[in-house]
Amino acid sequence: MTETENIYGRVEFRPIGIVHSPFLEVAGMPIQPSRSEGAKGTVEIFDEFVEGLCDLDGFSHIILLYHLHLSRGYSLKVIPFLDDQPRGLFATRAPRRPNPIGLSVVRLAGVEKNILSVEDLDILDGTPLLDIKPFVGEFDSRKVPRIGWLESVRKKKTRSDERFK
8 A cells, every 4th residue: 555545545536437439540630629620429427326427418518528548558748749858747638647537628519318419529539437417517617817828738639649558
């Protein structure tokens, strides 16, 4: 047991579903939902969690939290998709992280039993889903006056490459 585990206990997650998307490999995937050009997919929720979908269909957008299951290892300095300069990992959304957790805000097109139809998807097919939260503009949107190094590259690249493979 590490010192961190001793203080906080062991942290464990279990998937509540799986993401099905048109993206079968990392290279060429959109790098964020806003760059996904309306990509459609589904989220399959496992039977034991279906009751938790009640009332979700009233939301236009949802937040998907997922395990970046193909991510191996991490570096505290990375060259992110939108740049050619090394940046601190926590100042990026690079997928290779100490805790490989992804976050995407997607459009919810429909709920049918245990299947969510979603759009603006930027997630690899077969990705384990950890949680769903409704996106609420009043809570989740803010005017952001500074976006760090991204200010100079915000109009660049929209697709991933193999740099984090």
